[in-house]
Amino acid sequence: MKKSNMIKFSAAALTFLGISATGVKPVKQPAQAASKRIKVISKQYVTVWANYQKGRHVATHLKKGSSHFVYQTATDSMGNLWYRIGKKEWVMAKYFNQVKSAKKAVKAKKTKAKSKKTVKKARAKAVVSLAKQQVGKAYVKGSKGPNAFDNASLVAYVYKQAAGVNTGSSTKSQVKKGIAVDPSSGFAEGDLLFWGSKNKPYNVAIYVGDGKYVTAAGDQQGVVQASLSTYFWPSRARRVL
Structure with missing residues (x-):
């Protein structure tokens, strides 16, 4: 038998036995992966x-x-x-x-939380913006707006129009809305600030950021934007958004 034919025969025999001519066993194809x-x-x-x-x-x-x-x-x-x-x-x-995989579930949860936080922030910004737009309007006890307010009706109007939230029309109901905020820990935009007793405060305002708030202050002042003062610090606060 010629040498070339012997080489061909040997290669064929090795292939038949599952061994490549180079001495390396062919790689087994992996099973189909789950989708x-x-x-x-x-x-x-x-x-x-x-x-x-x-x-x-x-x-x-x-x-x-x-x-x-x-x-x-x-x-x-x-x-x-x-x-x-x-x-x-x-x-x-x-x-x-x-x-869902654990990784995807965590990612989805984080995305949902981030989206919820973004919505809350946008609603708070809308509340602050509308509250500031009321500055300069008259104070009329019992009036519900949009041209005149008392302190509770101002809050009710702004929250309803800007965020679709019903806070109630009295400070007594508004002081029970949302969650309590420690007045000594600082405030977030849109927080409700109260002065007076726990169950029936005499005044309420909307915190608009930078140490300022908007409230319907009285007959002579009307709706004003004022700065927080240590001499007139809120006795309690609520976060509605």
Whole structure:
């Protein structure tokens, strides 16, 4: 036998035995990776089929709450979506919900919290802006605006128009809204500031930032913007937004 033919024969023999001619074993192809994870939401057991055309079902039934990986998706002749969860194991997609990974769940939670914070900040800015626009208007006890206010009706009007929040029309109801804020810890834009007793304060104002607030001060002053003073510091505060 010629030398060239012997080399060809040897290479073919090695290939047949699963060894390459270079002496390196061929790399085994990895199994198909799962595309997502799903969880059974059906109230009953879910049947597992040998193929997505419902040719025959296999012995396995999936319990509610069990989770599985999806390796392939397909649509049958009726337009139903199917998932392949095993070698020859198909289930109808309508009985499942996708399970978020822990990382995605945390990210989604952070995004939601950030979005909520952004909305709150925007509403507070709207409240501050509208409150400042009322400066210079008259004080009339019992008036509900928009041309004249008393201190409680000013708060009620601004919050309703700017943020869609019903604070009530009296300081007695407004001092119970939202959450308590420690007056010594500082205020956020839109906070309600109160002076007087715990259950029935005699005055309320809207904090507008930079140590200032807007309130309907009385017959002579009307609606004013004033600065906080240690001699006239709020006795309590509430965060409504």
